[in-house]
Amino acid sequence: MKTIDEKGITQRDNFVGIGSAILSALLFGTSPVVAALAYAGGSNGMTMTFTRSLFSIPFLFLIAKAMKVSLRVRKRELITLFIVSVAGNFATTVMLYSSFQYIGIGLATVLHYLSPVIIMLINIVLFKEKAKSWKILSLILAFVGMLTFFTRSGGTLFLGTLLALGSAVSYAIIFLSVEHTTLNTLHHVTLTFYTSLFVSIVSFIVGQASGLLNLRMTLSAWGYSVILALMVGVAAFALLNRAIVLVGSSTTSVISMLEPLTGIVVGSLILKESYSLTNWIGCALILLGAAIVSIFSLKSSKVSADKDEQAEPPPDRSRG
Numbered sequence: 001m002k003t004i005d006e007k008g009i010t011q012r013d014n015f016v017g018i019g020s021a022i023l024s025a026l027l028f029g030t031s032p033v034v035a036a037l038a039y040a041g042g043s044n045g046m047t048m049t050f051t052r053s054l055f056s057i058p059f060l061f062l063i064a065k066a067m068k069v070s071l072r073v074r075k076r077e078l079i080t081l082f083i084v085s086v087a088g089n090f091a092t093t094v095m096l097y098s099s100f101q102y103i104g105i106g107l108a109t110v111l112h113y114l115s116p117v118i119i120m121l122i123n124i125v126l127f128k129e130k131a132k133s134w135k136i137l138s139l140i141l142a143f144v145g146m147l148t149f150f151t152r153s154g155g156t157l158f159l160g161t162l163l164a165l166g167s168a169v170s171y172a173i174i175f176l177s178v179e180h181t182t183l184n185t186l187h188h189v190t191l192t193f194y195t196s197l198f199v200s201i202v203s204f205i206v207g208q209a210s211g212l213l214n215l216r217m218t219l220s221a222w223g224y225s226v227i228l229a230l231m232v233g234v235a236a237f238a239l240l241n242r243a244i245v246l247v248g249s250s251t252t253s254v255i256s257m258l259e260p261l262t263g264i265v266v267g268s269l270i271l272k273e274s275y276s277l278t279n280w281i282g283c284a285l286i287l288l289g290a291a292i293v294s295i296f297s298l299k300s301s302k303v304s305a306d307k308d309e310q311a312e313p314p315p316d317r318s319r320g
Contacts, residue, residue, distance in 0.1 A: 003195060004211065006017055013246045013247070014246070014247055015178055015211070016242070016246055017192060017242070017245075017246030017247035017251075017252070018243070018247060018251075018255060018296075020239040020240070020242045020243040020246070020257055021239070021240070021243035021247070021251075021252045021255040022255060022258060023235075023239050024235075024236045024237075024239035024240040025255065025256045025257070025259040025262065026166065026255065026258065026277035027231050027232060027236035027239070027268065028232060028236050028240075028256075028259045028261075028262075028300055029260070029261065029262025029265075030231070030262055030263075030266050030304035031104075031228055031231050031232045031264045032105040032108075032109070032200040032238070032266070032289060033266050033267075033270050033271065034224050034227055034228045034231065035048055035224075035228060036100065036105070036227065036271060037220070037221075037224045037277050038217070038221045038224040038225050039100070039101065039221075040042055040221070041109060041217050041220050041222075041224070041246065042214055042217035042218060042221050043097070043214065043224075043225060044096075044097075044212060044214060045093075045094050045096075045097035045098030045099075045100070045101065045207070045215055046094055046098070046103065046203060046207045046210070046212035046213055047197065047207065047212070047213055047214050047215070047217070047225075048093070048097045048225065048228065049090065049093040049097060049203045049207075050203040050204055050213060051118045051222075051225035051228075051229065052093065052225065052228050052232060052233045053089075053195075053197075053200040053203065053228070053229075053231035053233055054196075054198040054200040054204075055201065055225065055226050055230075055233065056192075056196040056229045056230075056233030056234050056237075057156075057193065057196050057197055057200065059229070059233075059234045060192055060193040060196060060233075060234055060238075062204065062209060063189055063234070064189050064193060067189065068241040069187045069190060069191060070187075070190065071106045071194075072122075072188065073186065073194065074209060074274045077182050077186065078175070078180060078194070079153075080183055081183065081191070081195065081198065082136050082198050082238060083095065083177075084173065084178075084183065085194070085195045085199050086170070086180075086196065086199075086202055087173050087192070087195075087200070088125050088170055088177060088195075089174060089198075089199050090109045090170045090172040090198075090199045090293065091166070091170035091171040091173075092167045092174065092201060093199065093203075094203070095163040095165070095166045095167040096108065096109075096112055096164065096165050096167035096171075096298045099112075099161075099163035099164040099167065100165065102159055102160025102161075102163070103160035103164065104267060104273045105263050105266070105267040105271060105273065106260070106263055106264040106267040106273050106275065106279075107164070107166045107309045108262070108263075109164075109259055109260040109263035110146045110165075110260045110263075110264070111146075111161060111164035111165055111168065112164050112167045112168050112242075112259075112260070113142070113146060113168065113169065113190065113256070113257050113259065113260045114143075114146065114148035114168040114205075115132050115163065115168040115171040115175070115253060116139055116142065116253040116256075117139060117170045118168060118172040118255065119172045119175050119176060119249050119253045119288070120135065120139055120253075121165065122176060123171065123176070123249065124298025127142060127180060132296075133163050134292055134293065135251075135254070135293060135296075137289075138254050138289040138290070138292040138293040139254060139289065140289075141286070141288050141289035141292070142254060142271045142285065142286050142290070144282070144285055145163075145244070145281075145282035145283065145284070145285030145286040146260070146286065147282070148278045148279050148281060148282030148285075149231065149299055153233075158198040162197065163273045168246060170259055172253075174240075175249035175252065175253055175287075176249055176251070178191070178193040178241055178244045178245065179244055179245075179248055179249040180249075184244075186240040186257050187241075188238050188242040188245065189238055189262070191241045192233075192234070192237045192238045192241055196237075197238070212229075212233055214281075219268075233311055234238070240252070240256070243255070247288035247294060251293055254289060254290060254293040255290050255293060257286045257289060257290050258286075258287070258290050260286065261264045261283050261286050262288055263317035264283055265281070265283075267298065273293075
């Protein structure tokens with residue numbers, strides 16, 4: 001299957017894809033604050049995974065009907081959706097949200113965003129994607145920026161670190177699966193609807209079997225759970241899937257590094273998590289990396305579009 005670079009995309013697709021990735025990252029980045037408020041009322045990583053996906057389903061259904069988007073999928077697509085939902089969406093949400101209970105939100109989201117490195121390596125090794133210099137530069141800047149957070153002392157537990165790193169691997173599975181399987185032909189609302197459906201079923205079964213599912217929460221915790229479902233389960237994941245389809249997993253994954261930047265700022269201002277000057281320099285590097293990939297993606301698409309126009313044969317004026 002061809003990669004996004006090989007398919008060729010318009011400049012408008014780039015604008016929409018990059019914009020979708022940025023909005024998705026901002027929503028994902030601010031969601032931990034809402035999760036923290038729900039945790040205070042009795043929620044946890046497994047419960048949040050269940051409620052977020054469950055409450056997303058009716059909203060996504062109504063959106064699909066309003067947009068006249070078909071929710072019909074083939075059997076092969078349904079099987080792929082189930083596998084990706086479990087290995088990608090379910091695993092990512094449970095591990096990342098659970099890591100918040102052991103380490104700070106800023107550190108957890110930074111560790112989570114080692115996923116672009118994983119995605120880039122897999123795309124280059126398995127899918128023969130060209131390792132363009134600007135992509136490598138943006139990844140290096142972002143990776144160096146993330147390394148600054150390993151100097152933070154206190155509050156770092158091995159289990160929390162392991163969960164955050166595990167979420168990075170499963171997050172990479174989502175990106176690669178959407179780009180390199182038949183899922184890239186599905187509408188982003190359809191894709192998000194089915195992943196939410198499967199995640200809600202799996203999280204309920206696993207949560208009940210493990211005893212981690214707690215439905216005896218305060219009223220406010222239920223309210224925050226609904227808000228989080230709208231923020232992430234409906235909007236953020238739909239925007240993320242749209243971005244991957246339009247600009248590819250590598251480009252989207254690097255732009256999505258704005259999420260840890262958002263998480264760090266929100267964690268500092270609202271949750272009063274403290275960071276050093278080195279950490280703030282790291283934030284700047286991550287932001288610079290995301291800016292580089294956005295700018296060069298747009299430039300490369302414009303060059304490609306200009307070449308296509310020049311390659312068109314001149315109109316035949318010999319008739320009439």
